[in-house]
Amino acid sequence: MESDCLEEFPETDEPVWILGRQHHLNADKSKLLLDISARLWFTYRRKFSPIGGTGPSSDAGWGCMLRCGQMMLAQALICRHLGRDWQWEKHKKQPEEYHRILRCFLDRKDCCYSIHQMAQMGVGEGKSIGEWFGPNTVAQVLKKLALFDEWNSLAVYVSMDNTVVIEDIKKMCWSPPQSSSASHSSAHWHRSALGRSKNTGGLCTGWKPLLLIIPLRLGINHINPVYIDAFKECFKMPQSLGALGGKPNNAYYFIGFLGNELIYLDPHTTQSFVDSEENGTVDDESFHCQEAPHRMKIMNLDPSVALGFFCKEECDFDNWCSLVQKEILKQQSLRMFELVQKHPPHWPPFIPPTKPEVTTTGAELIESTDKLFELEEEFEILSV
Numbered sequence: 501m502e503s504d505c506l507e508e509f510p511e512t513d514e515p516v517w518i519l520g521r522q523h524h525l526n527a528d529k530s531k532l533l534l535d536i537s538a539r540l541w542f543t544y545r546r547k548f549s550p551i552g553g554t555g556p557s558s559d560a561g562w563g564c565m566l567r568c569g570q571m572m573l574a575q576a577l578i579c580r581h582l583g584r585d586w587q588w589e590k591h592k593k594q595p596e597e598y599h600r601i602l603r604c605f606l607d608r609k610d611c612c613y614s615i616h617q618m619a620q621m622g623v624g625e626g627k628s629i630g631e632w633f634g635p636n637t638v639a640q641v642l643k644k645l646a647l648f649d650e651w652n653s654l655a656v657y658v659s660m661d662n663t664v665v666i667e668d669i670k671k672m673c674w675s676p677p678q679s680s681s682a683s684h685s686s687a688h689w690h691r692s693a694l695g696r697s698k699n700t701g702g703l704c705t706g707w708k709p710l711l712l713i714i715p716l717r718l719g720i721n722h723i724n725p726v727y728i729d730a731f732k733e734c735f736k737m738p739q740s741l742g743a744l745g746g747k748p749n750n751a752y753y754f755i756g757f758l759g760n761e762l763i764y765l766d767p768h769t770t771q772s773f774v775d776s777e778e779n780g781t782v783d784d785e786s787f788h789c790q791e792a793p794h795r796m797k798i799m800n801l802d803p804s805v806a807l808g809f810f811c812k813e814e815c816d817f818d819n820w821c822s823l824v825q826k827e828i829l830k831q832q833s834l835r836m837f838e839l840v841q842k843h844p845p846h847w848p849p850f851i852p853p854t855k856p857e858v859t860t861t862g863a864e865l866i867e868s869t870d871k872l873f874e875l876e877e878e879f880e881i882l883s884v
Contacts, residue, residue: 508792509758518756518763519575520584520738525758533792538588539755540574540602541765541789542567548607548773551616555629559615560770562630565751566618567767568744569638570605572753573613575741576711576810577601577652584738588788600651602782607773612649613642621645635744635751635806636715646711647855655708660847662716662837666821668850673708673814675852710811711741712820714837719803728798730836732757733827734807739820741808745801752794754805761795 509516509525509532516523516532519539523532544567546558559566578586581597588594609616619629621641627633633641636658643656655673657664718727734740735756746752752764776782811817824839843850 512758514759516756516758516763517732517735519742520736520740522736534587534589536755536763536765536793537788537790538586539765539789540571540578540605540787541767542570542574542605542787543767544770545607545615545773546770548615549609551609551619551629555619558770559619562632563615563619564746564767565633565635565638565744566615566622566641568746568751568753568765569618569633569642570613570615571765571767572713572741572744572808573642573711574601574605576654576709576808577604579741579810580652580654580709580812588784590785590788590790594784596780599776599781599784602784602787603776603780604649606776606782608775613645617645618642632749633751635804638744639713639715639806642711642713643853647853653708654711655852656711656713659712659714659837662714663844664712664714664824664837664839665843665850666839666841667843669710669712669817670814671850672852673710673817675708707814709813710809710817712739712809712811712817713806714809715804715806716837717803718801718805718836721803723799723801723803724834725799726831726834727836728760730828730831731798731805734809737809737820737823739809739811739816739823741810743805743807745805747800747802752796755793757798758795760798762798762801763793763795765789766794 509529512525514525516525518532518535521535523535525532544558544560544563546560548557550557556562578584578598578601581601582595586598604611604613607615611617618638618641621644622631622633622637623629624644625637625640627637639658643658646652646654646656655669655675657669657672659665718724718731723731731743735742735754742756743754744751745754746764750768752766754762754764756763771786774783774786809820811820821839828836829839
């Protein structure tokens, strides 16, 4: 049956690239389909609890980019816990980490990357609940939500002005754990030979796994053909998490390419809400696309996209930098994006994001900071 599903793929000697892995259609079509069906597939859902208590109970018609963002992040978590080559099979017992990853994305307000959390975090980005997100907005929302996800402890870097700054990423990924006090976080850091990091406060930490998102505009109304080779090159990198994009108000999660066609997972199917079982497992069949994936001509892509990459260890990031130098920066003009060593001096200083200590309203926050300043003044008077 599996080979039937792929009959619509043309007979070709050209390789298919899926998230950093190469497949040959002539040699093994079923292996390609298994690789695609292993990706977590998030679609529109209905009959979940209303967002914000009184909001929508389905995201059909507006949530497609949020679902694509969930798919990209889920792929990062699968690489983090199960490895890129982990395979899913129907009815096969899966490790606990797999179910735990899936539970992060269920449509419940208490799941850290649920449609509820994403839609409500979008309000801070100027998007009302039920409004369509673009790729950059969904990247900013994931960056904020990741601060509350202690299990995965990801560093999420969203590039600005088409520029990735190596120095800032290293600062972010080697920053101390959030539970440490402010004095520790400003302490001097040095690297040991083991690649661990130690500060003078005696705390040990390591490289935080990096989710790197690069929002791009690859043309004005249509994609500029000059970017096509570099764009395709990104899907060949072992760190690839694909790309978010599509057509205006129609988002897709792009996972690879064949020739000049992009391969994508489509969130525009409405399924019923699925909750976890009492034992914590999830009936997961509706979270995997078991049909041949969709394809579209690369020139039909809307120019507004966001590339994703995952670097579990520092060596993965260093390897990504050298691949970018070789494949993306070889373009002398009209590069898809820039990779620079140092923080540009005309930019505001880079401060790694940290989780807010409390979740309060703006008014309460102002009141609490005023009290903090009063306490500091009292402390200064006492210490004189």
